[in-house]
Amino acid sequence: MESFGARLHRAVAERGPLCVGIDPHPGLLARWGLSDDADGLERFARTAAEALGDRIAVVKPQSAFFERFGARGVGILESTIRQLRDAGSLVLLDVKRGDIGSTVSAYASAYLDPSSPLYVDAVTASPYLGVGSLAPMFELAAAHGGGVFVLALTSNPEGAAVQRAVTADGRTVAQTVIDEISQLNRGAEPLGSFGLVVGATIGDTGHDLSAVNGPLLAPGLGAQGGTAAGLRTVFGSSLPSVLPSYSREVLQAGPDLAALRDAADRALADCRAALTTAD
Numbered sequence: 001m002e003s004f005g006a007r008l009h010r011a012v013a014e015r016g017p018l019c020v021g022i023d024p025h026p027g028l029l030a031r032w033g034l035s036d037d038a039d040g041l042e043r044f045a046r047t048a049a050e051a052l053g054d055r056i057a058v059v060k061p062q063s064a065f066f067e068r069f070g071a072r073g074v075g076i077l078e079s080t081i082r083q084l085r086d087a088g089s090l091v092l093l094d095v096k097r098g099d100i101g102s103t104v105s106a107y108a109s110a111y112l113d114p115s116s117p118l119y120v121d122a123v124t125a126s127p128y129l130g131v132g133s134l135a136p137m138f139e140l141a142a143a144h145g146g147g148v149f150v151l152a153l154t155s156n157p158e159g160a161a162v163q164r165a166v167t168a169d170g171r172t173v174a175q176t177v178i179d180e181i182s183q184l185n186r187g188a189e190p191l192g193s194f195g196l197v198v199g200a201t202i203g204d205t206g207h208d209l210s211a212v213n214g215p216l217l218a219p220g221l222g223a224q225g226g227t228a229a230g231l232r233t234v235f236g237s238s239l240p241s242v243l244p245s246y247s248r249e250v251l252q253a254g255p256d257l258a259a260l261r262d263a264a265d266r267a268l269a270d271c272r273a274a275l276t277t278a279d
Contacts (some may be wrong), residue, residue, distance in 0.1 A: 004090075004122055004147030005191035008215055011057040011090050012243070017275055018268045019058040019092065019217065021247030022048045022080065024065045028248065032255045038072040041065075045080040048251065051260035053087025056268075058121075060092040060245060078117045091120040092217075096151065098126030098134065105136040112137065112146040122147030124197060124217075128162065131180040138184060138194065147193045147215075152177045153207065155199025155220045175207050185213040191241070200226030200244065202234060209238040216242045222249025222267065228274035244271045 024044045026036045032047075034040035045061070052059055061084075066077035084091050097107040110116055111123045122141070125134055127150050134148065141148050153163055153174050163174040171179070178196060185192025192214035198205065200220040209216065216235060220226040221244055228244060235242050246267045253263035 001145030003145055003188070004141065004193040005185075005188055005214065007121070007145070008058070008090060008147065008193075008243075009191045015055060015057040016268045017242070017244060017271050018056055018264070019060050019243050019245040020052055020056050020250050020264055020267070021060040021062060021094065021219070021245060022052075023062040023247045023251065024048075028251055028254075031252060034255075038069045038076065041069055041073060042076050042079075044255075045076055046083070047255050047257065048260065049080050049083040049087065051254070051257045052250075052264060053084045053089045055261065056089055056264060058092050058243060059084050059089045060094050060247075062247075063093055063095045074118075081118065081120055085121075090122070092122045092124070092147075092149065093118070093120040094124050096124045096126050097137075098129055100129055100133045104133060105140075108137040108140040112140045112144055112148075114144055120146075122149060122193075122195075124149045124151070126151050127177050127180075131177055141193060145193075147195060149195040149197050149215070149217050150177060150181055152181075152196040153198045153202055153205050155201045155224070155226075172207065174205075178207060178209060178212060181214060182211040188213055191215060195243075198234065200224075200231060200234060203230075204233055205235075209235065209241075212238065212241065214241065217245055218242050219245040219247075222246045223252070224248070228267075228270035231271075231274050239275055242275070244274075 029036050029040045066073040081091050110118050125148050164172050181194050184194045195215035197217045200218040250263040253259040
């Protein structure tokens with residue numbers, strides 16, 4: 001199967017450098033005039049997928065907002081994934097899983113095995129049991145043309161205590177994550193399949209991202225305070241690998257389909273301008 005990195009590279013070339021999250025939290029359901037239950041979730045997810053699936057390179061459902069409604073919520077997530085994939089979007093499931101041994105293998109099978117009803121193009125993962133603990137996830141992704149985005153430098157204030165802690169060899173924890181993912185992508189063309197999550201609001205990272213050779217997911221744009229122009233400060237010379245990610249800034253325009261599409265188009269235009277200016 002064609003690698004995730006190659007498919008992502010083509011999708012961005014065809015549809016533009018933008019990821020949009022589907023995060024149906026209670027406040028957004030209320031804003032859309034929907035009930036905070038599985039019925040409201042289903043209408044929200046179906047509308048968002050219809051508006052975005054045929055025009056956005058990557059769509060990123062947040063699993064937790066589906067899981068909170070139990071079995072029916074997970075069923076709606078499965079349906080949303082199918083709808084997005086049928087419309088041509090790559091689906092990045094935001095699950096931030098991380099564990100060891102058979103457990104991380106089971107997570108990998110749940111999301112990266114084509115026989116699973118939750119099969120997606122890529123997932124987010126947490127490396128804080130050691131990047132090596134995610135090896136079964138990397139291996140299954142590589143076998144089936146999938147991708148994994150690993151947390152590296154996140155925007156939440158609590159993250160710095162772990163991510164910027166200095167290890168025995170003088171590198172920060174974040175830099176060790178960056179370096180190990182860079183090794184996984186070594187020699188990949190046109191882009192590696194293993195990416196990093198680097199928050200769009202953190203400013204100058206103080207870390208070397210130049211050798212990653214994989215996608216750099218930048219969440220936190222729009223309602224969370226990040227700006228497309230600010231990506232130049234965060235990523236510098238690594239900007240060509242950035243996949244900017246918006247959620248509320250786009251979703252709050254719903255439930256009108258045209259308004260959602262217009263909001264996504266505005267976000268994409270901002271991203272194109274920022275990335276082009278840096279070239």
